[in-house]
Amino acid sequence: MVFLIFIVSFIVSFAGFPIVIPRLKSAGIVGKNMNSEKEEEIAEMGGLLIAAGVGASGNYRGS
Numbered sequence: 001m002v003f004l005i006f007i008v009s010f011i012v013s014f015a016g017f018p019i020v021i022p023r024l025k026s027a028g029i030v031g032k033n034m035n036s037e038k039e040e041e042i043a044e045m046g047g048l049l050i051a052a053g054v055g056a057s058g059n060y061r062g063s
């Protein structure tokens with residue numbers, strides 16, 4: 001059961017990143033990457049997708 005919850009969470013997060021990250025960049029929700037020497041911009045609210053993955057796995061109860 002725990003493994004299934006992990007898989008659901010992983011799939012939701014993994015499938016959502018290619019969709020959400022470009023939309024965040026086009027909406028201008030970006031910031032500087034402070035951990036890199038390059039002056040690149042990265043999406044700032046990608047953590048919401050991780051929270052959505054955790055929420056999706058929490059809603060799955062396999063009855």
